[in-house]
Amino acid sequence: PVKPTDPEPWTSPSRAGQIMRFGWPGFDNLRTYEDFVLSYDRRTKTAHWVIEHLTPDRMTYDPSVDRSKCAFRPDESIHEYFRSTNEDYFRSGYDRGHLAPAGNHRKTQNAIDQTFYLTNMSPQVGKGFNRDKWNDLEKHVRKLARKNINVYICTGPLYIPKKEADNNLYVKYKVIGPRQVAVPTHFFKVALVEYEKDKYSLDSYLLPNAVIPDETPISQFLVPLDEIERAAGFLIFDKVPKSQIKIINGKKLGFW
Amino acid sequence: PVKPTDPEPWTSPSRAGQIMRFGWPGFDNLRTYEDFVLSYDRRTKTAHWVIEHLTPDRMTYDPSVDRSKCAFRPDESIHEYFRSTNEDYFRSGYDRGHLAPAGNHRKTQNAIDQTFYLTNMSPQVGKGFNRDKWNDLEKHVRKLARKNINVYICTGPLYIPKKEADNNLYVKYKVIGPRQVAVPTHFFKVALVEYEKDKYSLDSYLLPNAVIPDETPISQFLVPLDEIERAAGFLIFDKVPKSQIKIINGKKLGFW
Numbered sequence: 001p002v003k004p005t006d007p008e009p010w011t012s013p014s015r016a017g018q019i020m021r022f023g024w025p026g027f028d029n030l031r032t033y034e035d036f037v038l039s040y041d042r043r044t045k046t047a048h049w050v051i052e053h054l055t056p057d058r059m060t061y062d063p064s065v066d067r068s069k070c071a072f073r074p075d076e077s078i079h080e081y082f083r084s085t086n087e088d089y090f091r092s093g094y095d096r097g098h099l100a101p102a103g104n105h106r107k108t109q110n111a112i113d114q115t116f117y118l119t120n121m122s123p124q125v126g127k128g129f130n131r132d133k134w135n136d137l138e139k140h141v142r143k144l145a146r147k148n149i150n151v152y153i154c155t156g157p158l159y160i161p162k163k164e165a166d167n168n169l170y171v172k173y174k175v176i177g178p179r180q181v182a183v184p185t186h187f188f189k190v191a192l193v194e195y196e197k198d199k200y201s202l203d204s205y206l207l208p209n210a211v212i213p214d215e216t217p218i219s220q221f222l223v224p225l226d227e228i229e230r231a232a233g234f235l236i237f238d239k240v241p242k243s244q245i246k247i248i249n250g251k252k253l254g255f256w
Numbered sequence: 257p258v259k260p261t262d263p264e265p266w267t268s269p270s271r272a273g274q275i276m277r278f279g280w281p282g283f284d285n286l287r288t289y290e291d292f293v294l295s296y297d298r299r300t301k302t303a304h305w306v307i308e309h310l311t312p313d314r315m316t317y318d319p320s321v322d323r324s325k326c327a328f329r330p331d332e333s334i335h336e337y338f339r340s341t342n343e344d345y346f347r348s349g350y351d352r353g354h355l356a357p358a359g360n361h362r363k364t365q366n367a368i369d370q371t372f373y374l375t376n377m378s379p380q381v382g383k384g385f386n387r388d389k390w391n392d393l394e395k396h397v398r399k400l401a402r403k404n405i406n407v408y409i410c411t412g413p414l415y416i417p418k419k420e421a422d423n424n425l426y427v428k429y430k431v432i433g434p435r436q437v438a439v440p441t442h443f444f445k446v447a448l449v450e451y452e453k454d455k456y457s458l459d460s461y462l463l464p465n466a467v468i469p470d471e472t473p474i475s476q477f478l479v480p481l482d483e484i485e486r487a488a489g490f491l492i493f494d495k496v497p498k499s500q501i502k503i504i505n506g507k508k509l510g511f512w
């Protein structure tokens with residue numbers, strides 16, 4: 001029952017509204033799950049992007065929520081032509097890598113369960129990436145989330161061209177399984193941190209989907225945001241007022 | 257002025273409604289031009305698909321419409337990060353190949369002009385493809401349009417995987433110019449022909465973006481529609497009642 005001091009229910013933002021506070025990168029095949037929002041790419045059979053909203057309160061551990069009860073499963077709401085399945089990943093040599101990490105969504109069993117939809121997975125190199133450096137980056141984000149007012153995260157796969165011997169640029173990626181799920185060449189993660197009311201820092205990471213030496217610091221993967229946006233084909237957090245972004249990739253913006 | 261015998265204007269379908277009569281393959285970055293509808297892929301910097309509606313009446317030649325007055329030009333309504341430009345094609349070795357052909361849109365100068373937006377172009381092999389076999393297919397479609405009640409055409413680029421020496425499948429395509437416009441490996445064209453009221457034939461063509469010998473008949477490029485749909489990541493003309501499709505790729509459907 002709504003308590004008298006609560007705002008009118010229709011004036012309080014929906015969870016999706018909170019998560020998407022700083023803009024929609026696109027509107028292609030949206031899935032609004034309980035605690036994250038995802039846009040699915042039916043051509044590559046993995047997401048375009050996933051957006052999450054983290055706060056200190058949401059990072060608290062609920063002992064009744066049990067990750068070991070979760071199971072990787074297809075999202076049946078995607079047409080069968082375009083739906084990735086466990087069979088696609090089986091014996092592929094790649095992990096089913098979470099885009100929205102399970103560890104960020106421990107408020108309810110349903111929220112963590114939904115991170116196991118295959119819509120939220122991309123083929124990731126296991127040892128040396130998903131289980132190591134990429135996991136380090138996810139832990140770094142949770143650390144930020146425990147110490148700041150609001151953290152917004154946009155994560156996704158990329159397909160970045162490479163120069164070949166003929167001096168031309170080529171995009172090349174493997175596809176796995178009967179549905180031909182794309183193995184991204186890279187992954188990005190952009191963290192928008194509200195560290196004081198209406199003051200933001202923005203970190204944008206671009207990592208190759210490859211074994212990365214343990215000793216490499218994650219700061220080595222910081223790149224200008226527009227490098228990610230141009231490759232991805234969408235804008236990320238473009239509704240944050242530019243004047244409220246005070247720190248970019250660890251550098252304070254000065255006066256000019 | 258509306259003549260008394262005209263239907264109420266709001267009951268007559270819009271041109272876009274006519275063109276899109278049999279369903280929208282997707283809703284990503286739509287551009288509704290005067291005589292065709294297009295969905296733009298900001299990642300590849302070329303379209304997902306283009307849909308046209310052709311009739312005998314629309315195929316008549318208007319001598320005041322002049323193709324030589326048309327100019328290839330960027331669509332400024334696309335964000336500059338994702339907008340392909342003439343510079344991207346310059347000295348690339350590829351033609352700016354029309355998806356909706358200029359020759360299908362000769363009713364008004366504006367309609368033909370709009371086919372020259374770079375949103376409607378893909379990098380195509382010139383000699384042996386754009387200027388030859390692909391052009392033959394376009395002429396074949398216009399012949400159909402002159403002889404049938406309604407012809408609906410969906411055209412677009414594809415990026416089809418190929419098996420390499422390691423026995424894995426890889427998608428590989430070149431990108432050209434500063435905006436890294438994708439050079440598709442293939443193009444598709446699907447023709448839905450209403451040859452009698454509520455009776456349809458469906459032809460789906462898949463051609464490699466490569467020099468094709470003149471003697472190859474276009475019928476050799478007919479493939480099952482779902483092969484195109486699975487690779488493209490969308491459904492094509494999925495709102496046609498299945499029972500009204502009487503001929504598929506030239507084969508009459510029998511009783512069963």
Ligand SMILES: [Mg+2]
Nearest residue numbers: 097098130131
């Ligand atoms: Mg992981």
Ligand SMILES: [Mg+2]
Nearest residue numbers: 353354386387
């Ligand atoms: Mg052409």
